Amino acid sequence: MVAATIRTIFAQPTAEAVRAQVDTVADMLGRQFPKVKPMLLEAKEDLTGFADFPQPHWEKFRSTNPLERINREIKRRTDVVQVFPSPEAVLRLATAVLAEMHDEWIAFPRRYLSEESMATLYATADTEALPGTTEG
Numbered sequence: 001m002v003a004a005t006i007r008t009i010f011a012q013p014t015a016e017a018v019r020a021q022v023d024t025v026a027d028m029l030g031r032q033f034p035k036v037k038p039m040l041l042e043a044k045e046d047l048t049g050f051a052d053f054p055q056p057h058w059e060k061f062r063s064t065n066p067l068e069r070i071n072r073e074i075k076r077r078t079d080v081v082q083v084f085p086s087p088e089a090v091l092r093l094a095t096a097v098l099a100e101m102h103d104e105w106i107a108f109p110r111r112y113l114s115e116e117s118m119a120t121l122y123a124t125a126d127t128e129a130l131p132g133t134t135e136g
Helices: 002-010 015-032 036-042 055-062 065-081 087-107 115-127
Strands: none
Touching: 002 015, 015 036, 055 115, 065 087
């Protein structure tokens, strides 16, 4: 029940609704589980960070599939070797796997985030000054 209630935060249609839902969920769960409310409110900024990006990106941020794929590939390669002579050997293998995956993404014209959604992100960044910078 708690997990289903928390998932409603991520199902909201707008950034404002996402942030408001955190407060609503914290109040709801805080009645039955007093320790949950301060924990949710403390984590509000982290929980709602995805809402600062264009909505087409939200689904990608929620998923850990790419990371799980990387971990499975590294595990598959390390299972073949089984015994490594040093920690540096494991690091070299993991680095080689990551470099190979990087090369695949460069060689094949596929994108994790579409060009259209990235264009909206860049358009927003161009119209807003970066925090801590001065214009002029």
